Amino acid sequence: MTDGPPRPPDRPREPGFGIDDVLGGPAPWTVMIRRGLRRRCPRCGGGRLFRTRYRLEDRCPTCGYRFEREPGFFLGAWFLNFMLVETVHFVLVMAFIVWKASHPDAGLAVPLALGLASGVALPIACYPWSQTVWAAIDLAMTPLELGEIVDAADAADAADAARASDAARASDAIDPDDG
Numbered sequence: 001m002t003d004g005p006p007r008p009p010d011r012p013r014e015p016g017f018g019i020d021d022v023l024g025g026p027a028p029w030t031v032m033i034r035r036g037l038r039r040r041c042p043r044c045g046g047g048r049l050f051r052t053r054y055r056l057e058d059r060c061p062t063c064g065y066r067f068e069r070e071p072g073f074f075l076g077a078w079f080l081n082f083m084l085v086e087t088v089h090f091v092l093v094m095a096f097i098v099w100k101a102s103h104p105d106a107g108l109a110v111p112l113a114l115g116l117a118s119g120v121a122l123p124i125a126c127y128p129w130s131q132t133v134w135a136a137i138d139l140a141m142t143p144l145e146l147g148e149i150v151d152a153a154d155a156a157d158a159a160d161a162a163r164a165s166d167a168a169r170a171s172d173a174i175d176p177d178d179g
């Protein structure tokens with residue numbers, strides 16, 4: 001689960017809002033969760049979803065899917081993160097109890113330090129995945145409505161146009177003979 005080179009989305013997007021956007025329907029929820037675990041868009045599988053390591057873009061740059069569909073999206077991501085950390089700590093505490101039974105004289109400093117360190121580091125480290133997995137759960141539970149599909153297509157077209165004009169400007173700047 002590391003940042004690899006950017007890969008193309010699972011299915012290239014045609015420009016504009018198409019009937020396939022509606023008739024194609026959502027991906028199976030297992031596919032969406034897998035995409036979330038790879039920190040990719042649950043809807044199209046596209047990448048580059050993060051502005052910074054922890055800050056999700058407002059929309060998928062590939063399909064225009066808006067992650068925060070309603071207020072409270074990030075609360076869901078936070079809650080998922082919390083559940084994950086609590087599960088890991090439950091396992092750690094159970095392991096500690098078993099270990100302590102066979103090492104009754106061992107001190108508490110190291111287990112306490114481990115618990116504290118993981119309590120701080122785990123939620124920070126896991127937060128990006130919590131956001132994309134939560135986006136997948138959200139989309140699986142509540143499929144996009146027609147208005148959202150059209151809105152996403154419009155946003156993706158605008159993003160494509162902006163990228164194309166940026167690329168054209170960059171190639172103008174590189175090639176002094178052109179213009």
Ligand SMILES: [Zn+2]
Nearest residue numbers: 041044060063
């Ligand atoms: Zn997408």
